Amino acid sequence: MDALVGLLDxxxxxxxxxxxxxxxxxxxxxxxxxxPLTLLALVRGEAWVVPESGDPVRLRAGDVxxxxxxxxxxxxxxxxxxxxxxxxxxxxxxxPTGEHLTDLTELGIRTWGASSGGTTVLVTxxxxxxxxxxxxxxxxxxxxxxxxxxxxxxxxxxxxxxxIARDEPGQTAVLDRLLDLLLIATLRTWFAGQETxxxxxxxxxxDPVVGRALRSLHHEPxxxxxxxxxxxxxxxxxxxxxxxxxxxVGEPPMTYLAGxxxxxxxxxxxxxxxxxxxxxxxxxxGSAFALSAAFKRARGISPRGYRVGTSHDD
Numbered sequence: 062m063d064a065l066v067g068l069l070d071x072x073x074x075x076x077x078x079x080x081x082x083x084x085x086x087x088x089x090x091x092x093x094x095x096x097p098l099t100l101l102a103l104v105r106g107e108a109w110v111v112p113e114s115g116d117p118v119r120l121r122a123g124d125v126x127x128x129x130x131x132x133x134x135x136x137x138x139x140x141x142x143x144x145x146x147x148x149x150x151x152x153x154x155x156x157p158t159g160e161h162l163t164d165l166t167e168l169g170i171r172t173w174g175a176s177s178g179g180t181t182v183l184v185t186x187x188x189x190x191x192x193x194x195x196x197x198x199x200x201x202x203x204x205x206x207x208x209x210x211x212x213x214x215x216x217x218x219x220x221x222x223x224x225i226a227r228d229e230p231g232q233t234a235v236l237d238r239l240l241d242l243l244l245i246a247t248l249r250t251w252f253a254g255q256e257t258x259x260x261x262x263x264x265x266x267x268d269p270v271v272g273r274a275l276r277s278l279h280h281e282p283x284x285x286x287x288x289x290x291x292x293x294x295x296x297x298x299x300x301x302x303x304x305x306x307x308x309x310v311g312e313p314p315m316t317y318l319a320g321x322x323x324x325x326x327x328x329x330x331x332x333x334x335x336x337x338x339x340x341x342x343x344x345x346x347g348s349a350f351a352l353s354a355a356f357k358r359a360r361g362i363s364p365r366g367y368r369v370g371t372s373h374d375d
Contacts, residue, residue, distance in 0.1 A: 098199065
């Protein structure tokens with residue numbers, strides 16, 4: 062597991078909300094669903110993404126945009142077009158005044174709009190679950206990023222647009238995987254062009270020594286790692302690994318591992334029914350007591366308290 066895939070395990074699509082919108086100008090959708098991450102792929106036509114703060118960004122056919130929630134934003138045929146529909150949490154749709162939406166109707170499987178022959182086709186994929194593991198990823202992203210079609214040259218946008226309208230056995234899993242692939246490809250392209258803004262953990266993955274160490278920690282978080290064993294696994298001296306890891310990642314190996322383990326534990330507490338003892342063993346702590354002590358020291362709350370507090374958010 063590499064650094065990007067490891068951090069994407071958090072927002073991995075599982076029954077993600079996917080919708081194909083077919084629209085004719087003038088149109089404008091106000092998105093305030095509070096989703097942690099949303100991918101917008103323009104299949105046909107032209108659109109504008111208008112963030113809550115910042116300048117509007119134009120999308121052309123083949124472009125992919127990623128928005129980081131929970132801040133609201135607007136997608137429209139033109140920045141000046143007032144919202145015609147509002148998307149709320151749970152994908153509930155209404156008019157701007159809160160009434161039931163009637164202007165846009167279902168046009169088939171996972172498809173809506175005013176008519177099937179609209180000039181604009183937009184595919185939206187929304188990651189619904191919040192995740193501690195993905196915090197490092199989300200914190201590295203701006204509220205809105207766009208990867209133009211001429212940079213990515215990806216066949217995934219038309220493929221996702223085609224598959225979204227199918228109703229075949231296992232189609233939800235197919236769409237989830239396509240959405241994940243498009244997200245990873247988009248982020249990889251964006252990070253490659255952001256040399257000054259690329260997060261340390263992403264740059265470090267390209268280092269032959271530190272990248273291998275990161276993959277080892279992500280792949281086997283429960284292993285009883287020490288700096289010495291991690292250095293041996295990476296094929297360098299203990300001192301060399303400690304210095305190189307800290308320089309590239311921004312924190313020592315064991316500090317990074319501790320944070321990674323606690324992020325994994327937080328996600329398991331939130332999204333699984335495993336006991337605290339079982340979670341402790343899965344992430345590298347010898348007992349529930351050891352995990353509880355580390356968790357409370359780092360986050361100011363016990364694992365049990367965290368589980369109770371987040372169970373109401375899902």
